[in-house]
Amino acid sequence: MQEIQFYKYQGTGNDFVMIDGISTPVELTLDQVRKLCSKGFGVATDGLIILKKAEGLDFEMDYYNADGTQSMCGNGGRCAVKFAKQIGIFPTGSYRFKAIDGLHEATIEENGWVNLKMKDVSQIKTYGTDFILNTGSPHYVVQTDQVKSLNVVEEGRKIRYSDPFKEEGINVNFVQTINDTSIFVRTYERGVENETLSCGTGVTAASIVAAHNDRGFNRIEVETLGGKLAVEFDRTSEEHFENVLLCGPAELVFEGKIKLS
Numbered sequence: 001m002q003e004i005q006f007y008k009y010q011g012t013g014n015d016f017v018m019i020d021g022i023s024t025p026v027e028l029t030l031d032q033v034r035k036l037c038s039k040g041f042g043v044a045t046d047g048l049i050i051l052k053k054a055e056g057l058d059f060e061m062d063y064y065n066a067d068g069t070q071s072m073c074g075n076g077g078r079c080a081v082k083f084a085k086q087i088g089i090f091p092t093g094s095y096r097f098k099a100i101d102g103l104h105e106a107t108i109e110e111n112g113w114v115n116l117k118m119k120d121v122s123q124i125k126t127y128g129t130d131f132i133l134n135t136g137s138p139h140y141v142v143q144t145d146q147v148k149s150l151n152v153v154e155e156g157r158k159i160r161y162s163d164p165f166k167e168e169g170i171n172v173n174f175v176q177t178i179n180d181t182s183i184f185v186r187t188y189e190r191g192v193e194n195e196t197l198s199c200g201t202g203v204t205a206a207s208i209v210a211a212h213n214d215r216g217f218n219r220i221e222v223e224t225l226g227g228k229l230a231v232e233f234d235r236t237s238e239e240h241f242e243n244v245l246l247c248g249p250a251e252l253v254f255e256g257k258i259k260l261s
């Protein structure tokens with residue numbers, strides 16, 4: 001039975017199996033991805049990332065949710081940059097990599113935080129009193145003043161499995177304003193089909209919605225169950241946000257070898 005070296009990383013508690021597919025090319029079946037992420041047979045993570053070679057770039061990030069579906073992952077992107085450094089990738093300027101939603105740039109700050117450039121946002125749809133936008137992954141944003149006591153799994157599932165979203169799925173974020181420039185966000189993630197301790201594209205979506213509703217600032221501090229992040233942006237018109245940066249910690253938790261069946 002084949003054995004594979006893996007690293008577990010976390011970004012504000014959103015955790016990933018990380019695999020170096022640069023030194024040795026790696027291809028996994030969907031079943032193998034699901035097993036590696038599972039609690040019973042694997043590492044018990046929200047997702048899995050394979051770093052691959054990419055022409056003219058530092059790497060390509062191949063991201064899978066725990067159920068094997070693919071999307072862009074903000075916290076995963078920040079962890080992938082730290083992992084790239086761990087395996088010896090040291091670009092002269094910013095890290096540049098490709099993900100499912102396009103090209104990204106990132107820097108590692110002196111305090112260890114990774115600042116990851118996310119895709120521009122050019123449309124924020126209102127949906128009753130809620131909002132829908134895409135920050136690399138599709139997000140539904142609900143404002144609440146009960147974020148800490150809310151049953152995020154139950155309320156998130158109601159929206160994620162409702163008729164308009166049940167086929168493609170959507171990530172559901174519950175957001176409470178703390179003050180003008182800070183919010184608390186909890187997210188139900190599609191593909192994990194559970195609440196995660198933090199979701200980077202979700203935190204980005206919630207910050208853009210907060211800025212859309214209350215203009216005048218370009219950095220938002222975000223608290224999640226897994227820790228603190230920040231989102232910076234330039235608002236260039238009513239619904240257009242550029243230079244969107246997701247900033248936060250990304251750490252190695254442990255490494256090991258696991259059998260692939």
Ligand SMILES: N[C@@H](CCC[C@H](N)C(=O)O)C(=O)O
Nearest residue numbers: 071073074075137199200201
């Ligand atoms: N945890 C991620 C988001 C991962 C993708 C999402 N579950 C989806 O399928 O859209 C993040 O940090 O952005």
